[in-house]
Amino acid sequence: MAGLLSKFHSAFIIFFFLFVVAFSTKPQPPSEIPRPAFGFGKEKMTHLRFYFHDIVSGPNPTAVLVAAASSTNKSRTGFGGVSIIDDPLTEGPDPKSKLLGRAQGLYASASQEEVGLLMALNFVFVDGKYNQSIVSILGRNSGVSKVREMPVVGGSGIFRFARGYAKARTHTFNVTSGNAVVEYSVYVMHY
Template sequence: MAKTLAYLTSIIFTVFLFSTLVAAGESHRFSRSLSREMLGLKKEKLSHLHFYFHDIVSGRNPTAVRIAEAAMTNSSITGFGMVAMIDDPLTVRPELSSKQVGRAQGIYASASLSEIGLLMVLNFAFMEGKYNGSTLSVLGRNTVLSTVREMPVVGGSGLFRFARGYAQAKTHTFDLRSGDAVVEYNVYVFHY
């Protein structure tokens, strides 16, 4: 009986040990270290992009539309609580008729009680040249009345994979009657 019990214990221990080893071999890891070469990443480069952002809120075909507001938005001097969805053209020159290189797609919201300060959450989706199909993602604060505003580039896709950098925005024109604006952008971005 003792031999049988020892034999069964040995079998149970062997089965347990084997199943533990098999499970360990099949486990899925949450993370692992990779080399740049494994992803085909070459030397990092710094690019400068220059374009004009056309924020059109008036007319039959606006590219920026208000999608939400707070009860106090219309009485606030800063428009606090306003949220707009955008699909603004990006062009090489300040004229809307100049060559389009992409679209600015995303959301901006009035996020300050004391000044016109927007929270910008957008992608620059490029459709021209070698950057066609690539995007840059911007998430930052835009104090509209400042001469130059700086916002971080927090990522990208396509040729801008692993992007990081910053975007400088400078108002080129603003029409007080219509609310339409043309903003000059200089974007400096590290990418592979």
């Protein structure tokens, strides 16, 4: 019995010690929590500027409607339409200017009231120091706004742990063909 009581006493002391340690520590405010460097060095900001060529007509479209509701064609906003894209990203607005990468992903008409697209894109770079690096965008693109802002939600390669925002401005839009050239200005924080 004395041995059992001694074991119980030892267990109680250990439990009590752990309880005191666990609940006596004050939580650190977020500003005081050390941020790991992840081995990538100091965080920096990169500004990227390029032109996005969305070609929906002709023999080689880069954006293709892959899903639509029965009411999509009757909707003035194209509500319910989903397009998959592989759009070139170029240095200038001319489609023959230097290719910097591709915008790959999808956009879907997600508003019944105005042209409002859900954009889920990867900007896949194929040139220079950003070659094989990716910036990922997920957000709303309101077609009626002169400037549209969407969040950067991640990245890979040079852009690991990316965060930031992208501003889109329509450079040209052909009402007949539906083709568009959009200027993107992207601000990316990364390690």
